[in-house]
Amino acid sequence: MPSGIIIKGIGGFYYVKTQDGLFECKPRGIFRKSDITPLPGDKVSITVIDESRKLGNIDEIKPRETFLIRPAVANINQVAVVLAVRSPAPDLVLMDKLLITAELKGIDAVICLNKIDLDTEGVCSIISEEYKKANYRVVELSSKANKGFDFLHEVLCGRITVFAGQSGVGKSTILNRILNSWVMETGDVSRKIERGRHTTRHAELLELECGGYVVDTPGFSSFELTDISHDELERYYREFSDFVYKCRFSHCSHVSEPGCCVKEALASGLISHGRYERYVQVYNTLKEKYDNIYKK
Ligand SMILES: Nc1nc2c(ncn2[C@@H]2O[C@H](COP(=O)(O)OP(=O)(O)OP(=O)(O)O)[C@@H](O)[C@H]2O)c(=O)[nH]1
Ligand SMILES: [Mg+2]
Ligand SMILES: [Zn+2]
Incomplete structure (x- = not known):
């Protein structure tokens, strides 16, 4: 069974790049039943139905590394x-x-x-x-x-x-x-x-x-964060990682607490002001969202 990667899907057909060229494939019925839709980027195994016309079936989708x-x-x-x-x-x-x-x-x-x-x-x-x-x-x-x-x-x-x-x-x-x-x-x-x-x-x-x-992707005019809560936001700032665990309070938000090592790093120029100010802005937006849901 040749394997390959889906480079594109159009109208129920998927174009799978393999070592032997590009195949136009249909997913097997089992995917429809199990509610799995193949995606561009999916690594798949296919069965060749027609070698000369480059037609095939998708038999298996490998586990996705990212999505x-x-x-x-x-x-x-x-x-x-x-x-x-x-x-x-x-x-x-x-x-x-x-x-x-x-x-x-x-x-x-x-x-x-x-x-x-x-x-x-x-x-x-x-x-x-x-x-x-x-x-x-x-x-x-x-x-x-x-x-x-x-x-x-x-x-x-x-x-x-x-x-x-x-x-x-x-x-x-x-x-x-x-x-x-x-x-x-x-x-x-x-x-x-x-x-x-x-x-x-x-x-x-x-x-x-x-x-x-x-x-390529179509551009954004706005973009909302999902699946992130304010108290874990710090994890996604690469430049905070050396400092967050040294703050006086273990649940420091790095916004207003005393003994905050992120703010010390900011003062000594190791973290940029712009990035930090935007962190506070994003933090406050996420916190507000959380408070609206859970504190009413
Ligand atoms: N001066 C200048 N203009 C550019 C450059 N690259 C692109 N443009 C212009 O910027 C405009 C938008 O370019 P696109 O490539 O369509 O931008 P995009 O990010 O794909 O936009 P969306 O598809 O709406 O997200 C076009 O008028 C381009 O000619 C550049 O390097 N310098
Ligand atoms: Mg574009
Ligand atoms: Zn802190």
Whole structure:
């Protein structure tokens, strides 16, 4: 039984990339009965029905390492959070929420600071320093000025990466550039990433020549955290991890308690003010939500 990875699903058919090429497959009836829907990114075993016409059945879906809901895609191991230095104005709270979600799901994150050709105010270096301090890799990019793509290539090879971020920051433009230079020909249908409002809501994995896959997603205008409570928020800030367990109170929220080591680290410049202030903002929002549910 050949095995492969689902790169795309359209109208009940799934396109499975195997060593012997791309197969158009139907899932076996058993999946419908057990309520399991195959997803792009799923690693599967198939039975070949017709070798020459490349048709098959999906027999088995391997356990998922990770699972995203929007877009619905499995086995992603890296998220590239894209932000523009300008146009649209950077929404750092939205970016932090995406980073928090990645940490929660155990997906590595890299930051793509895009449209650096528009950076006349030094925004790029401020944001870049802030997130490097928080232990994130930052790729400074411009599709227009053709900058940063060598480093991006290095970051993407061998991983399954989803591009996410605010609407209009340039995700599809980056993906198109990748598509034109580093993507394998799969003999597949669509060969151009759509732009703007019509961006497909169905994820498609594009295979890189150097190994690995990339996935475009429609942009967010807002994004709410789910499955996280205020008292565990600290876990999803990489740069807090050396300090949180040293606070005087074991349940320190790092907002107003005395003897807080996170605040000490902030005062000595080891944690950036912007990230900390946004932590407090996100914390308060989550706490309010909790109080509204449980304290009425
Ligand atoms: N100046 C400049 N403009 C860019 C750059 N990259 C993309 N743009 C422009 O930014 C706009 C939005 O680009 P898209 O690639 O559609 O953005 P997106 O993130 O895919 O947007 P959504 O699909 O809505 O989430 C387009 O008008 C692009 O031409 C860049 O590096 N520099
Ligand atoms: Mg797009
Ligand atoms: Zn504390």
